[in-house]
Amino acid sequence: MIGAAIKKDVWLLLRDRGALISLFLLPIIFIVTFGSMFKFGGDSGTPRPIPIWHAPGDARGEAVARSVSATEGFTAVAVGSAEEARRLVTTSANDAALVVPDTGPVELVIDTAAPVQARGPIQGALTAAVMRTLSPVPLDKLPPFIEVKSPPGISHPLEHISSFQVTVPGNAVLFGFYIALTTAMSFVGERRTGTWRRLLAAPVPRWKALLATLVPYFFVGVAQLTFLFGVGALGFGMQVAGSLAALAVLSLCVVFCAVCLGLLFAAVATSEKQLGGIGSVVLLVMGLIGGCMVPRIVMPAFMRGVGHMVPHSWALDGYYDVLVRQGTSIADIAPSIGALLGFAVLFAGLGLWRFRFER
Amino acid sequence: MLSLRGLGKDYGARTAVAALDLDVERGECLGLLGPNGAGKTTTISMACGVVTPSRGSVSIGGIDLASRPREAKAKLGLVPQDLAVYDELSALQNLRYFGALYGLAGAALASRIDWALGVVGLRDRAGEPVKHYSGGMKRRLNLAAGLVHQPELVILDEPTVGVDPQSRNHIFETVKQLGKDGMTIVYTSHYMEEVEALCDRVAIVDAGAIVALGKISELVAQHAGKGLELELAGAPEVLDAADRAAAAHGKVVRDGRVLRVLPNDGIASLVAAIEAVGATIVRIESRQANLETAFLALTGRGLRDAA
Numbered sequence: 001m002i003g004a005a006i007k008k009d010v011w012l013l014l015r016d017r018g019a020l021i022s023l024f025l026l027p028i029i030f031i032v033t034f035g036s037m038f039k040f041g042g043d044s045g046t047p048r049p050i051p052i053w054h055a056p057g058d059a060r061g062e063a064v065a066r067s068v069s070a071t072e073g074f075t076a077v078a079v080g081s082a083e084e085a086r087r088l089v090t091t092s093a094n095d096a097a098l099v100v101p102d103t104g105p106v107e108l109v110i111d112t113a114a115p116v117q118a119r120g121p122i123q124g125a126l127t128a129a130v131m132r133t134l135s136p137v138p139l140d141k142l143p144p145f146i147e148v149k150s151p152p153g154i155s156h157p158l159e160h161i162s163s164f165q166v167t168v169p170g171n172a173v174l175f176g177f178y179i180a181l182t183t184a185m186s187f188v189g190e191r192r193t194g195t196w197r198r199l200l201a202a203p204v205p206r207w208k209a210l211l212a213t214l215v216p217y218f219f220v221g222v223a224q225l226t227f228l229f230g231v232g233a234l235g236f237g238m239q240v241a242g243s244l245a246a247l248a249v250l251s252l253c254v255v256f257c258a259v260c261l262g263l264l265f266a267a268v269a270t271s272e273k274q275l276g277g278i279g280s281v282v283l284l285v286m287g288l289i290g291g292c293m294v295p296r297i298v299m300p301a302f303m304r305g306v307g308h309m310v311p312h313s314w315a316l317d318g319y320y321d322v323l324v325r326q327g328t329s330i331a332d333i334a335p336s337i338g339a340l341l342g343f344a345v346l347f348a349g350l351g352l353w354r355f356r357f358e359r
Numbered sequence: 360m361l362s363l364r365g366l367g368k369d370y371g372a373r374t375a376v377a378a379l380d381l382d383v384e385r386g387e388c389l390g391l392l393g394p395n396g397a398g399k400t401t402t403i404s405m406a407c408g409v410v411t412p413s414r415g416s417v418s419i420g421g422i423d424l425a426s427r428p429r430e431a432k433a434k435l436g437l438v439p440q441d442l443a444v445y446d447e448l449s450a451l452q453n454l455r456y457f458g459a460l461y462g463l464a465g466a467a468l469a470s471r472i473d474w475a476l477g478v479v480g481l482r483d484r485a486g487e488p489v490k491h492y493s494g495g496m497k498r499r500l501n502l503a504a505g506l507v508h509q510p511e512l513v514i515l516d517e518p519t520v521g522v523d524p525q526s527r528n529h530i531f532e533t534v535k536q537l538g539k540d541g542m543t544i545v546y547t548s549h550y551m552e553e554v555e556a557l558c559d560r561v562a563i564v565d566a567g568a569i570v571a572l573g574k575i576s577e578l579v580a581q582h583a584g585k586g587l588e589l590e591l592a593g594a595p596e597v598l599d600a601a602d603r604a605a606a607a608h609g610k611v612v613r614d615g616r617v618l619r620v621l622p623n624d625g626i627a628s629l630v631a632a633i634e635a636v637g638a639t640i641v642r643i644e645s646r647q648a649n650l651e652t653a654f655l656a657l658t659g660r661g662l663r664d665a666a
Contacts, residue, residue, distance in 0.1 A: 001459055001460060001462070003459075004455065004456050004459030004460070005456070007455075007456075008445070008448065008452070008456045011447070011448055011452060012445060012447050012448065015447040015448075015488075016447070193442065193443055193444075193445075193446075194439045194440075194441030194442070194443030195443045195444070195445065197404075197407075197437070197439050197441070197443060198437060198439065198443045198457065198460075198504065198505075199460065200407075200408065200409045201407040201408060201409050201432060201435065201437040202432060202457075202460035202461060203429040203430070203431075203432040203433045203460075203461060203462070204429075204460055205428075205429070358404075358409065358410050358411065
């Protein structure tokens with residue numbers, strides 16, 4: 001009977017162009033958009049151009065330019081005058097510029113009103129590039145001041161982390177949770193048309209009727225995430241640094257949690273219109289808080305804490321480890337799996353408590 | 360075949376059905392009539408296991424619905440008033456799914472689907488998406504979905520509502536044939552002639568209780584008096600006043616300028632009361648006692664307005 005329900009719901013979904021677009025096509029559009037935004041913002045493949053001016057033949061200026069170009073993610077571009085370097089920053093064509101006079105301090109031209117999250121890394125990197133060049137004592141002759149290391153117990157990251165390592169899971173989680181909406185829509189639609197009454201009148205236990213409405217969407221959700229990660233890997237070069245088993249288990253937990261959320265939505269919603277309006281906004285806000293669109297690492301500490309109140313953030317933490325950190329196993333992402341299952345139990349519990357078979 | 364004993368349902372403080380007793384014999388067609396809010400749908404829903412009763416019991420084919428729901432429900436087919444089918448699927452896909460709910464599969468399912476499609480005359484268009492069907496064809500599929508497992512008892516809730524006369528006649532004839540073939544039928548309808556032509560007995564439900572039960576001829580003889588139909592002329596407020604005045608002298612159903620009245624006493628006092636408020640009686644006719652006048656006498660409301 002559940003097999004018949006799966007077949008029926010898959011047929012219905014295949015004929016629902018809107019649902020197919022929102023579950024399969026929109027995430028790809030978002031992945032391409034967000035991935036491109038981060039990619040062309042500056043990485044080793046497409047370095048960020050830094051206009052630099054120094055007097056012709058000035059050895060100091062030339063050394064600074066070489067140092068900037070040697071810094072990962074940046075390339076120095078010589079310009080004709082100090083004014084031009086400053087103007088290029090003013091017109092937003094460039095994020096920063098350097099003006100290297102014959103003597104005295106180097107001028108770092110940057111919009112100091114820009115958010116520190118955006119300005120800080122550029123300012124820090126360029127300051128370091130200048131210091132490496134102009135330090136009265138050659139830095140490479142001194143013992144290292146600082147060594148960058150991951151804390152013990154955390155697997156090594158990939159060498160070159162592409163923007164798609166972040167945007168694929170981000171959008172997979174964001175849109176993966178939209179299966180909750182599709183699940184709830186199905187429940188409300190069944191009630192509206194009267195097919196739910198038919199199901200209750202059939203010799204099918206009520207728990208099985210409930211399961212028959214949920215299970216098809218679990219499989220649709222699994223197909224959706226498989227599709228999105230597949231496209232991410234094959235189309236955008238997304239790598240899986242950890243174990244595939246960990247990726248699969250985490251994805252199953254995400255879908256399970258989303259379907260349980262769908263049950264809760266179905267229990268409280270009274271119409272498809274209400275679901276379409278409120279439900280989609282709730283999912284969007286959960287995605288935002290959870291870091292699906294803006295990585296939580298750039299959020300202030302308070303918002304990072306708030307993020308843990310939604311399952312999306314736990315899912316993304318897990319995905320980040322699996323995709324970026326080499327050798328990540330199921331045990332390594334146990335906190336994410338545990339949190340997702342905890343949310344699933346909470347959603348399912350509230351949903352079952354509020355669900356009315358006989359509404 | 361269907362036995363309801365002390366069946367009742369409360370929604371909070373409100374009692375939808377008090378304590379209803381009803382027996383439907385095997386092979387019988389019972390008409391279930393009642394005004395809106397009388398408890399008719401709640402009764403049907405409890406009989407099908409869709410709504411859990413607050414009290415009482417339901418037995419289908421001698422099997423208690425509460426203790427052995429799967430066995431009891433397997434004997435029952437429900438044809439709801441809503442078009443409870445999937446528009447995006449074909450008739451074939453719909454029936455495959457609804458048949459599977461009753462444990463049918465393989466050749467048995469295919470054979471039952473073929474039979475059900477034949478019964479409702481949809482074999483030729485079984486592969487088309489239902490959304491391309493006319494309203495009448497959808498109604499016929501709705502009926503087929505309740506019959507696909509060949510139940511012993513079928514409950515039809517307004518199966519012909521809102522369809523064209525041709526489809527309505529088709530459905531009516533189908534139900535009639537099912538009755539002849541020995542299927543037990545519980546039938547609700549707006550259409551008096553359908554109930555009179557199909558049903559062996561009629562149960563009239565009002566305010567959550569059965570107020571009359573018996574053969575149509577018995578109900579008419581016991582409860583229906585001769586009715587009057589009066590066509591009035593006058594301003595709307597005058598017609599409203601005439602309606603109120605007539606209600607003091609009998610049970611009244613108003614249809615625009617026409618009042619159908621079952622007078623408590625003589626005609627003279629009724630006519631005088633209507634004329635006293637300024638209305639002009641254009642036409643006055645005597646109406647034969649029938650199920651509709653019996654229904655009016657029992658519930659105080661017209662069947663077409665209320666069922």
